Amino acid sequence: MSAATSNAASGQYPLAGITVIDLSHVYNGPYATFLMAMAGANVIKVEPFGGEHLRSRGDMGGAALPFAMLNSNKQPVTLNLKTEQGRQLLREMVERADILVENFAPGVTDRLGIGPADLQKINPRLIYGSSSGYGKSGPYRDYPAMDLVMQAMCGVINSTGYPDQPPVKSGAAICDFMAGIHLYAAIMTALYERERTGQGRVVEVSMQDATYASLASNLGMLHARGEEAPARTGNRHGGLGISPYNVYETKDGYVVLNAPGDRHFRAILDVMGRADLKDDPRFLTRGSRVAHFADVDALIEGWTRLLPKADVAARMLAAKVPCAPVRDLSEVMHDRNMHARGSLQWVDHPELGRVVLPHSPLVFEGTQRRALEPSLPLGACNHAVFGDWLGHSDEELAAFAEAGVIGMSGEQAPTPKETQSV
Structure with missing residues (x-):
């Protein structure tokens, strides 16, 4: 019996025993690490004291559920990476980790001294995955990027809508999630390579690169028709190659x-x-x-x-x-096929009440879906990670909190003005 067959027969999760340090925020990186968590990885979500950007948008009424959707089964900790003690704690985590994921602007982690070259000196087996709007090279490297911007730059907006009306953005955040899926794929490919070589690797995915191929029909029409190709085709086929x-x-x-x-x-x-x-x-x-x-x-x-x-x-x-x-979204949330498969599940969330949350689309036959554990409050796992896992005493943790390096017991620690977190 092969190892793969043995794992499936035992019901073991494919990423059981893999530890992931998740420095990412909003949709792109967190979706990649969500897929890892639901495949059995231990994902430690590192956030600044104010919470990652998506968590901090919750007070506007629209981001609380998306945060819960992407952060099930993760252990949240708070860490001030602008302090040397905070960076040292991250290095201690990296020594014990397999994967680190971030989607800061290119160069941010290098300037902090926690870039891939720095961290792979500590742990040569580390797989360092990053994602940004335009990638770490090229003339657009330092342009700020969010999904709306990327939809414009990638041609999605100009391809959406009716030919006699203004262009319209996609209702879905497709550039963010395209990049997140590709980031997961790149990291898993590197993890497979490490099993053979013992060496980690740096991988990166840009939102621009990840989105381009999705416009295949539109690009095909442009190639075939040139200037005669309409920019937008409404609800008709993007390449006007099928009717009805x-x-x-x-x-x-x-x-x-x-x-x-x-x-x-x-x-x-x-x-x-x-x-x-x-x-x-x-x-x-x-x-x-x-x-x-x-x-x-x-x-x-x-x-x-x-x-x-x-x-x-x-x-x-x-x-x-x-x-x-x-169908409208309320119909989709109650889809009987997805609920029957376990792809959507009702969960009693401690902050949001009873909500529908997605599971991973990745199904591993022979292994039951990992139970959904609701996203936890900011810093809820500080003691478990910094104390139980890294081995720091209660006295050390209290000193870290007093110095504005970590929070304690799920509460936001005071942040000295000169050491605001990333």
Whole structure:
């Protein structure tokens, strides 16, 4: 029996025994480390005394749930990295860790003396993962970057919306999460390499690099049509290469419908009771349907408007046609498929009450999903990490707190003005 088969048979988590130091904030890095935590890693979340940026946005009413979504099963500690004692505590953690993740602006950790070169001297097996907007090299290196900015720079905003209207940002924070997924992949690749070589590696992912390939359809149309390619295609296919491919009005909302092959469109005609149009030259092939997409859309919407969206979707799905109702977020949060799979779970959160939280999309067959443990208050694990794990006495921890290096017992420690945390 191979080691992989043995692990699956025993129900062991793939990253059991791996310790991760998480210095990251908001969505990008925290999503990568969330995936690690749910794969069994011990993730220690290091935050400044005021909390990482997403936690500190909670008082605006919109970030409390996102923080909880991305920080289940992590051990939060507070640490002032602008003090030498704070940096020394981080070095002690790195000695015992396997992975460190950060998404500061390029150069920040180097200036603090805790960059990859510094930390890998302490622990040559350390995998140091970083992510930023534009990467650590190139002319944009020092540009500030958030998801909205990156959507603009990556072409996402200009590709979204209708051709006769202004561009619109994506509703989802796709650049942040694209980068987080790729960061996880880079770190896991380096971890695999370390198993063979015994050596750590520095990996980085830029949000710009991670997003580009997602615009494949739009880029394909640009390559094929050049200046004639429309910047935005509304709800139609980004490359205008498939028809039907759109959002269609129903009696009580909307559905999406997609016919990637000729057989799908013939099935649509059967469902609509319009088998008489199967030999119509406008609809005979995908190419002819793309050339007459307005006629295709008018035909379909003339039928969908007469029915509820659930009825349209049920009929099309029964005929194996890709179709779905356009659902609002409250419907998605209660999705019966995701709840049945354990991908979404109801959790009694100590601060937020009963909420729906996501589990990792990564399913490891033979191993039960790791139980979701709600995100913890700021600094809740200071004693467990700095005391129990690193071995510092209660007297030392009290001295650290008094000096503004760490907080104590989940409370924010006083921060001297001259040593404000990163």
